[in-house]
Amino acid sequence: MKNPPQRPVPVIAAILAFCLLIFSGAAGIQAASIKGPLRIAFICSGSVTDGGWNQQGKNAILVVKKKLHAHVSILEHISPVRAVDVMRSYAMRGYNLIIGHGYEFLIPATQVAATARKTKFAVSGADTTKPGVLTLNFDLAQPSYELGILAAMLSKSGKIGFIGGEAIPSVVACYHGFAAGAKSVKPTIKVAAAYTSWDQPALSKSQAQAFIQQGIDVIYQNVDAASRGVFEAVAQANKSGRGPIYVFGSNSNQNNNPTCPRYTPASAVIRLDRAFLRVAQQVKRGTFKPGVAPENLQNGVCIVVLNPKLIGSVITPAMQQALARARRELLTGKLHIAG
Amino acid sequence: MIKRFLHRVWNSVTAVALAALVCAGVLALAVGAGALLGYPPIHLADLWLRGAAGSWYALSSSCADACPLLLTGLAAGVAFRAGVLNIGAQGQFLLGALVAVALSTRMMIFHQADLVIPTALIGGAVAGGLWGLVAQYLERYRSVPVVLSTILLNFVALYLAQAALQGPLQALGTAAAQSPEVAGKYWLPLFVPYTDFHIGIILALGLAVLLWVVQQHTTFGFETRVVGLNPGTAKAMKMPVTIRQFQIMFISGACAGLGGAIQLLGQVHFMTAHMGNYGYAGIAVALLGRLNPLGIILSALFFGFLDTGAFRAEESSLALPHDMANVIKAVVILVMLVLAGLSLRRARRAGRDTPMPPTPPTQESTL
Numbered sequence: 001m002k003n004p005p006q007r008p009v010p011v012i013a014a015i016l017a018f019c020l021l022i023f024s025g026a027a028g029i030q031a032a033s034i035k036g037p038l039r040i041a042f043i044c045s046g047s048v049t050d051g052g053w054n055q056q057g058k059n060a061i062l063v064v065k066k067k068l069h070a071h072v073s074i075l076e077h078i079s080p081v082r083a084v085d086v087m088r089s090y091a092m093r094g095y096n097l098i099i100g101h102g103y104e105f106l107i108p109a110t111q112v113a114a115t116a117r118k119t120k121f122a123v124s125g126a127d128t129t130k131p132g133v134l135t136l137n138f139d140l141a142q143p144s145y146e147l148g149i150l151a152a153m154l155s156k157s158g159k160i161g162f163i164g165g166e167a168i169p170s171v172v173a174c175y176h177g178f179a180a181g182a183k184s185v186k187p188t189i190k191v192a193a194a195y196t197s198w199d200q201p202a203l204s205k206s207q208a209q210a211f212i213q214q215g216i217d218v219i220y221q222n223v224d225a226a227s228r229g230v231f232e233a234v235a236q237a238n239k240s241g242r243g244p245i246y247v248f249g250s251n252s253n254q255n256n257n258p259t260c261p262r263y264t265p266a267s268a269v270i271r272l273d274r275a276f277l278r279v280a281q282q283v284k285r286g287t288f289k290p291g292v293a294p295e296n297l298q299n300g301v302c303i304v305v306l307n308p309k310l311i312g313s314v315i316t317p318a319m320q321q322a323l324a325r326a327r328r329e330l331l332t333g334k335l336h337i338a339g
Numbered sequence: 340m341i342k343r344f345l346h347r348v349w350n351s352v353t354a355v356a357l358a359a360l361v362c363a364g365v366l367a368l369a370v371g372a373g374a375l376l377g378y379p380p381i382h383l384a385d386l387w388l389r390g391a392a393g394s395w396y397a398l399s400s401s402c403a404d405a406c407p408l409l410l411t412g413l414a415a416g417v418a419f420r421a422g423v424l425n426i427g428a429q430g431q432f433l434l435g436a437l438v439a440v441a442l443s444t445r446m447m448i449f450h451q452a453d454l455v456i457p458t459a460l461i462g463g464a465v466a467g468g469l470w471g472l473v474a475q476y477l478e479r480y481r482s483v484p485v486v487l488s489t490i491l492l493n494f495v496a497l498y499l500a501q502a503a504l505q506g507p508l509q510a511l512g513t514a515a516a517q518s519p520e521v522a523g524k525y526w527l528p529l530f531v532p533y534t535d536f537h538i539g540i541i542l543a544l545g546l547a548v549l550l551w552v553v554q555q556h557t558t559f560g561f562e563t564r565v566v567g568l569n570p571g572t573a574k575a576m577k578m579p580v581t582i583r584q585f586q587i588m589f590i591s592g593a594c595a596g597l598g599g600a601i602q603l604l605g606q607v608h609f610m611t612a613h614m615g616n617y618g619y620a621g622i623a624v625a626l627l628g629r630l631n632p633l634g635i636i637l638s639a640l641f642f643g644f645l646d647t648g649a650f651r652a653e654e655s656s657l658a659l660p661h662d663m664a665n666v667i668k669a670v671v672i673l674v675m676l677v678l679a680g681l682s683l684r685r686a687r688r689a690g691r692d693t694p695m696p697p698t699p700p701t702q703e704s705t706l
Contacts, residue, residue, distance in 0.1 A: 041654070045613065047661075075654050077661050080517075081607050081615040085400050085535070086650060092396070103515040107609045110520070128513045168505075169514035 038070040038284050041090040043083065044101040048076045050199070052224035056252045057101040057124065060272035064280050083108035091116035097283045099124065099276065109133045113290075120288045122279050124272065127170065129292045136275050139296040140170070140250065141177035141337040142330050143268035144220070146304045146323050147248050148181020150266055151218040152189050153319050154246050159190045161211040163230060165198035165223040174250070174268070177337045178220050181326070192216060198224040205229030212237045212245055222250040222268075231259035238263055246314070255307035265310045271301050297330055378657055390651020391644040397651070399534035403606055405643025407432070409543045410598030411621025412628060412635040414467075417550060418591035420630045422567035423584055427474055427489025428595040429618025430496030434470045435463035435596025436603045437500050440518045440610045441508060443525045443603075452524045459525070460542075460600045467596015468589040470496065475588040479581060485588075493618065501612045508610070518610040527605035539601035544636060546594065551632035563587050595621070627676055629683065645671060 040061065048058040058074055065072040073095070078086055083105050090098050091112055098119055100109050103126035113121045113132030122134040129135040151160045162178050164171040179191040192211060196203040204226040208219055212233065221230040227249065234247040238260065249255060249267030257264060275295050282288040295301035304323065306315055329335035374380040391401050411428040418425035442448075442459040474492055477483035501516060510519040527537040554560035566573045566583045573580050595618060602617070603610060624642055628634030649664040 073654055073658065075650075075661075079613050079615050080609070080611050081602065081613075082650065084607070085403075085647070086654065088396075089400075089651065089654060103513070104517065104611050104613065106513075106515075107517070107520050108607075111608065126513070126515065168516065 036071075038068055038097065038280060039073075039095045040064065040070050040280060041073045041075065041087075041095045041098045042101060043075045043078045043086060043098065043105060045078055045080075045104060046076065046199075046225075048074060050225040051228070052198070052226075053125075053251060054101065056270070056272055057099075060276045061099065063273035064276045067277060068280055068284065070280065080104045080108060084111050087112040087121070088116065091119040095119055097122065097280060097288075099279070101125070103127070106130055106133060106135065120283045121290075124275070125170075127292075129290065132290050134279060134288065134290050135292045136279070136295050137292050138170070138270050138275075138302055139173075139294060140222070140268050140270065140302050141173040142297040143302050143304045144174040144177030145181035145184075145330065145335075145337050146326050147220055147266060147268055148178040148183075148191075149185050149322050149326055150181075150304075150315070150319055151178070151220060151246075151248070152182040152185035153316075153322065154265065154314070155186075155189065155218045157215045157217045158186065158188065159192070159214065159216045160218040160220070161192040161194070161208075161214075161216040163204055163207050163211070163219060163221045163223055164193070164195045165226060167195040171195070171222055173337075174220075174222050180337060184326075185322070196223060197226050199226055201226045201229030201232070203229065205233045208233035208247075209237075212242060217244070218246045218248070220248040220250070220268075224251065227254060227257075228259065231257050231264070234263055235260035244314075253305050255305060255309075261307070261309070264307055265314050266304055266306045269303055269305045270295070271303065275301050297327070378659060383652060383657060383659065386652045386655045386657060387648035390655075391648030395531065396534055397647065399531065399536045401643045401647040402540050402640070403535035403537065403643075404646050405639040406537075406540045406543050406605070407598045407602045407615070407617040408620055408624050408642050409547060409636060409639035410594050410601065411617045412624030412639050413543075413547055413550060413621075413632060414591045414595035414598070414618075414625075415622045416625035416628060416630040416632060416635050417554070417594065418587055419625060420554065420567050421563040421583065421587040422570065423475070423587050423591065424484075424486045425471060425474070425489050425588060425591045426486055426622065427471060427492050427496075427592070427618070428598075428621045429616065430489070430493035431467035431470045431592040431595035432599040432602075432618045433493075433496045433500050433612075433614060435467040435599030436610055436614055437496075437503055437508070437599070438466035438596070439463040439600035439603045440521065441503075443521045444519050445508065447522075447525070455525050456527065456604060459604060460597060463600025463603075464593040464597040467599065468591075468593035470596070471588040471592025472585060475585050479584070497612060500610070504610060504612060510609075516611065520609045521604060525604065526608060527601065535606065537601075537605035539605035542601065543598075546597070547632045547636045550590075550594075554632065559583075559586075623672065627672070627679060629679065641675070642672075 042057065042061040044054040044057055046054040048054050054076065061072055061074065064070060075086060083100065087098050087108055096119060098121050100123040106123045106126045109121040109123050110130035110133055121132060122136060124136040125138060126135045127137050160182055162175045164175060175193045182189045182191055194207050196207050204221065204223045208230040211219055219230060219234065221227050223230065230247055234245050237243055237245045244263065246263050246265055247260065249257065249264055251270050253269050254267045255261065255264050297303060390397055392398050411432055414428040414431065415425065439459040439462060442462045443455055448454040448458050470492065474485050474488040477488045478485045504516045504518055508518045510517055527539045530536050530538055562573065562578045563583050565578060566580050570580050598617060602614065620642065624638045625635055628638035645668050649668055652659040653661055653664050
């Protein structure tokens with residue numbers, strides 16, 4: 001007994017044939033002229049509203065847009081799988097500069113750079129380079145050292161903590177810088193470390209609460225979009241009278257976060273706008289060169305930003321002097337932090 | 340006889356008419372959605388269509404995107420048709436890519452492309468297949484439902500990949516959790532230069548046709564379909580139900596694993612743990628293709644075209660937001676599913692109305 005025939009295949013085949021019939025008349029993607037304002041494409045792997053790394057990148061590229069009157073195209077949620085296709089498409093349409101925001105774009109950028117001679121490629125957050133690509137290597141270990149000094153001077157319990165999003169070397173380097181800075185002030189200080197997640201505030205919150213339970217009274221977090229959880233834990237602890245508990249921001253200036261600005265004395269900041277602007281200007285002037293660009297305290301991209309509202313009350317002149325001294329030593333090369 | 344022939348012709352004509360209506364509806368939907376969102380609708384539709392198929396490069400890009408979807412769609416389709424609810428194509432895809440990257444960057448056999456490429460593809464497929472068998476074993480001998488174990492094994496595969504990419508498979512000189520780039524000589528060859536048309540696309544199409552032939556025209560295919568429809572009946576008919584389920588799970592996992600290997604050697608050429616959600620998307624592809632391997636080819640192409648067009652609309656001067664593009668894509672897919680469902684009901688009704696000659700049950704019965 002034959003069952004009733006199923007006919008999805010002819011239906012879908014006909015649909016596709018019809019679509020192709022319509023599409024076939026369309027012309028190819030035209031390569032646009034390079035004349036006029038700089039054309040920049042910014043590609044990131046997450047959402048530009050994540051409140052962290054990607055949003056910071058978007059804000060930075062908008063600064064470049066404003067300052068150079070450039071045409072900027074922003075594309076979010078691009079996985080490495082899609083990156084080659086997207087970058088090639090931009091290059092074919094005459095974009096002058098393509099910025100891949102994250103190490104995962106390094107190999108795709110290299111693949112496209114091999115054939116797209118007129119377009120320049122920069123990748124932020126990678127630590128190595130490939131032919132035809134400029135890598136922006138951010139070193140937060142130096143600002144982390146300064147934060148360590150501040151933490152040791154703020155802590156009353158002699159216990160401080162670090163929460164990272166992932167135990168990758170660039171984040172672990174922050175911990176090492178932080179611990180080294182703290183021990184330079186108080187050699188007996190205890191520095192705890194934990195790694196949770198970049199995008200799960202609940203995880204980072206419970207970790208911060210565990211730290212506070214252990215008596216830790218200064219927390220340095222580098223968890224990107226999950227930082228909200230740490231701020232909440234600190235705000236709640238201070239509200240319940242356990243405090244004062246302080247927290248440091250990272251990557252962007254988180255001193256004015258809406259949850260606990262009164263307990264956020266400082267942030268280790270990557271000034272992406274400065275780095276992107278410099279690269280865009282190089283492209284415009286024709287001085288762009290592939291390679292690794294160390295972005296650090298020396299060129300003013302990775303710095304500590306103090307919370308101006310807490311200077312004088314929480315941040316004492318002695319602390320400021322200690323920070324200034326450490327910064328001088330770092331800038332002159334007297335002090336070296338392994339990144 | 341003539342009546343049946345005329346009936347088939349009528350069915351085909353109505354199918355084409357329905358398809359034309361669907362396409363018109365899809366276009367109208369995209370245009371309408373664009374208008375609602377405040378984007379020039381005609382311009383948006385034009386960008387979307389040109390981006391998906393407006394040039395050889397765009398066409399190749401759409402087909403290359405459809406390739407992994409076709410293989411994970413086949414993985415889901417073949418398994419579902421046999422009643423094995425394999426939701427683990429994502430993990431099997433990742434494992435396939437992981438083994439392929441290991442074989443093409445760390446254990447290159449004699450450094451010969453003729454050997455490395457097939458070894459990596461076969462290795463990826465076998466890895467995906469074996470990963471699928473773990474779930475089937477757990478169901479058969481430990482009473483863990485396949486749905487549950489395959490979902491959980493997806494996470495295990497993800498973390499395994501992360502561990503490998505931060506360990507033995509990590510690229511030298513970087514702190515990033517990613518593999519080294521596969522050497523150019525081990526990339527899948529292109530059959531149209533300067534495009535994304537790599538031979539993996541042909542392999543995937545060939546595999547889909549092969550699976551259709553096996554499913555429709557062999558005893559094995561017949562038995563797997565009976566097992567899928569009613570394992571009790573299959574047992575009563577003395578069919579090796581357990582063996583067929585294990586075999587199908589291996590084939591399903593191998594399809595997804597091959598998808599990962601092809602994606603790695605044909606398109607991406609390096610690996611991170613974020614290789615796209617092709618495994619989960621494959622389920623939607625399989626359902627739209629009605630679990631029929633030929634239908635899955637068309638369904639995967641449809642998804643590939645839709646996806647690539649969306650990216651072109653996002654990166655265009657219109658700057659269509661990613662979330663809006665996703666909303667439009669989702670609505671279009673939903674409409675397609677509804678219309679495909681309606682057409683199926685119509686076909687069934689038509690089938691009931693057609694007088695069938697009394698024939699004994701054979702292996703050619705459509706199940």
